[in-house]
Amino acid sequence: MRRFCLFFSLAMIFILNSVPISAFAYSYGDPNEEKVAEVYKQMSEKLNEQPPNFAEARKIFETVKEEIDMHMGTEPSQAVLSALDKKDKKAVLKNMEKILVLNVARRLENIEKNFEQYDTSKRLLAKAFATYEALSPIVQAKDATLDKQLRDEFDKALQSLGNPGLFGVGEKKANKEQFKKSKDMILTSLQKQFGLKSLKVGHFSESETEKPQEVEKKEWTDLSELKNWIPIAILIVVIAGVVVYSWRRKRA
Numbered sequence: 001m002r003r004f005c006l007f008f009s010l011a012m013i014f015i016l017n018s019v020p021i022s023a024f025a026y027s028y029g030d031p032n033e034e035k036v037a038e039v040y041k042q043m044s045e046k047l048n049e050q051p052p053n054f055a056e057a058r059k060i061f062e063t064v065k066e067e068i069d070m071h072m073g074t075e076p077s078q079a080v081l082s083a084l085d086k087k088d089k090k091a092v093l094k095n096m097e098k099i100l101v102l103n104v105a106r107r108l109e110n111i112e113k114n115f116e117q118y119d120t121s122k123r124l125l126a127k128a129f130a131t132y133e134a135l136s137p138i139v140q141a142k143d144a145t146l147d148k149q150l151r152d153e154f155d156k157a158l159q160s161l162g163n164p165g166l167f168g169v170g171e172k173k174a175n176k177e178q179f180k181k182s183k184d185m186i187l188t189s190l191q192k193q194f195g196l197k198s199l200k201v202g203h204f205s206e207s208e209t210e211k212p213q214e215v216e217k218k219e220w221t222d223l224s225e226l227k228n229w230i231p232i233a234i235l236i237v238v239i240a241g242v243v244v245y246s247w248r249r250k251r252a
Contacts, residue, residue: 034127036103037134039064040096047089057092058084072102097138101190103131105199108157108183115176121161129154132186139193146193150186157182 042060046053061084065077076099083091107128111121132150140147160182162174191199 034103034130034134036064036068037100037131040100040134043096044093047092052087052089054084054087054089054092061096068099071106072099076102097135097194098196100131100135101194101196102199104128104135104190105187107131108187111157111161112176112180112183115161115174115179118161118164118174122158125154125158125161132190135190135194139190142193146189150189153182153185157186 039060043057046057046060058081061077061080065081068077076095079095080092080099083095107124111124111128114120114124132154136147136151139150157179160175160179163172187199190196
């Protein structure tokens with residue numbers, strides 16, 4: 001029995017050591033790009049051409065118009081389209097920036113509503129941060145200190161989600177109150193910086209309007225990858241071996 005216990009312990013050490021340290025560290029992971037933020041970047045490129053390419057910018061915007069209307073009502077889209085018709089580059093970009101702020105708010109509000117759902121919350125936070133990344137250069141140009149503070153709050157928000165761990169390894173309790181503090185700081189700052197009167201973003205919840213999309217994962221916990229089942233399979237075999245050996249010993 002001692003030999004099996006020793007073998008079991010060595011196997012556990014091997015399995016845990018084979019897991020990358022980054023798997024237990026806080027990370028935004030590899031989420032899908034936030035479509036609205038990517039559209040903003042593409043529109044900015046077209047509008048910064050000489051002369052500004054309003055026709056292409058409009059085509060790009062129309063790829064997300066339906067989504068924006070669904071989550072934020074029709075007013076934001078109408079403002080962007082009106083500015084495009086008037087060929088007012090400054091107004092187009094300003095209205096798009098406001099839409100990005102609303103998108104951050106939408107993601108963070110839905111995290112609070114689904115706070116106990118770790119995987120969903122982490123995915124939404126990654127999308128909120130991806131949206132902020134598109135706004136960051138503007139914030140930094142106005143107030144570099146605020147940009148750093150906002151990034152710190154996103155990090156705090158991520159930590160507040162906790163971590164369910166795997167087999168109890170890397171487990172960390174969630175802290176909803178800390179998340180709410182970070183969320184309030186982020187949204188209040190963005191609302192002030194971009195001059196929004198309200199951050200109300202519609203009546204659709206994340207779970208009702210979006211199905212989780214496939215995310216390219218590089219973490220060992222992505223069980224869609226066959227190779228990531230190997231440590232689990234080894235652990236199951238070892239446990240089964242110990243159980244069978246103990247059962248035979250009792251019957252002998």
